[in-house]
Amino acid sequence: MNKRETLVPLKRGLFILRYVRARGTAGAPQVFVRPSVEAESYIEVISAPGDQPGVMVAPGSCMVVRADEAGALRVTVRSDGGETDAELQLEPLGAGQAVIGGSQRDLDQEVVPDRRFEEHQPRLEGLGHVSRRGDVSSLNGEWIAGPDAPSPIEGVAFAIVGNGGVVIEYQVLVGGPNGSWSNWTSENFAGTRGRAQALHGIRMRLTGHQASAFEIEAQALFLGASIATRKGRDIEFISPAGVDPMVGLKVAVKSSQSRRRRADDRDVQASGSDGRPQQSGRVRVFRASNSRA
Numbered sequence: 001m002n003k004r005e006t007l008v009p010l011k012r013g014l015f016i017l018r019y020v021r022a023r024g025t026a027g028a029p030q031v032f033v034r035p036s037v038e039a040e041s042y043i044e045v046i047s048a049p050g051d052q053p054g055v056m057v058a059p060g061s062c063m064v065v066r067a068d069e070a071g072a073l074r075v076t077v078r079s080d081g082g083e084t085d086a087e088l089q090l091e092p093l094g095a096g097q098a099v100i101g102g103s104q105r106d107l108d109q110e111v112v113p114d115r116r117f118e119e120h121q122p123r124l125e126g127l128g129h130v131s132r133r134g135d136v137s138s139l140n141g142e143w144i145a146g147p148d149a150p151s152p153i154e155g156v157a158f159a160i161v162g163n164g165g166v167v168i169e170y171q172v173l174v175g176g177p178n179g180s181w182s183n184w185t186s187e188n189f190a191g192t193r194g195r196a197q198a199l200h201g202i203r204m205r206l207t208g209h210q211a212s213a214f215e216i217e218a219q220a221l222f223l224g225a226s227i228a229t230r231k232g233r234d235i236e237f238i239s240p241a242g243v244d245p246m247v248g249l250k251v252a253v254k255s256s257q258s259r260r261r262r263a264d265d266r267d268v269q270a271s272g273s274d275g276r277p278q279q280s281g282r283v284r285v286f287r288a289s290n291s292r293a
Contacts, residue, residue: 003077042071152223220250
């Protein structure tokens, strides 16, 4: 699987993000869009009804972005073995304004992340075995099952890529008459498949020489309960009633607070001293100065 991540500085406003075209002869890569870490509380990504939230699967797709304050979007282009070249267009709705550094005349710019940030930022890849669906993959901060599609989760596996200094370990509480906590593991599948034994709990922790620089941010949904949220280097979820299955799990590994602030400061100031964005990478973002009629 090939992936490329791009940070897109954004001013306050309402925008349409369009997937214009993909390069290469293989199938079009998928585009995943979410606010940067510090912008999660004031930037919202709104997908079309029926679309997977925050995902554009092919050229022609679009979504609305609402920014109550200036911040940044994190755009991930993912391809199953093909090219990760994609061209996007970001249009402000309302009065024309500069969206991504530079003047409104500079319409064709490639915006790329700060490489120092990417070198240290871990990426979490997950897999969950979901009842009646089979194995379902997820990326950092994506739901396995969850509020929009709740279903018992019978097992999980997680791995951190892109940073060898931090490791995520986990153990699961398997339900059923003989249910018990599994052994701690990393990168291996924990739980069961095809036995109708849903998870009733999970514990997760970060280890490694860089573990203190990161934290886990996770949410879990158990049948009949509200969504629970945990944050830290060591977290635990257990079914409130002790017998209800886990029907949703979302896990992300992110920089600790001080490093996140420094990283997002760089995100918002990604343009160079001359006001033009830095040039490299393959995710091209075009800016439009006015909304379409």
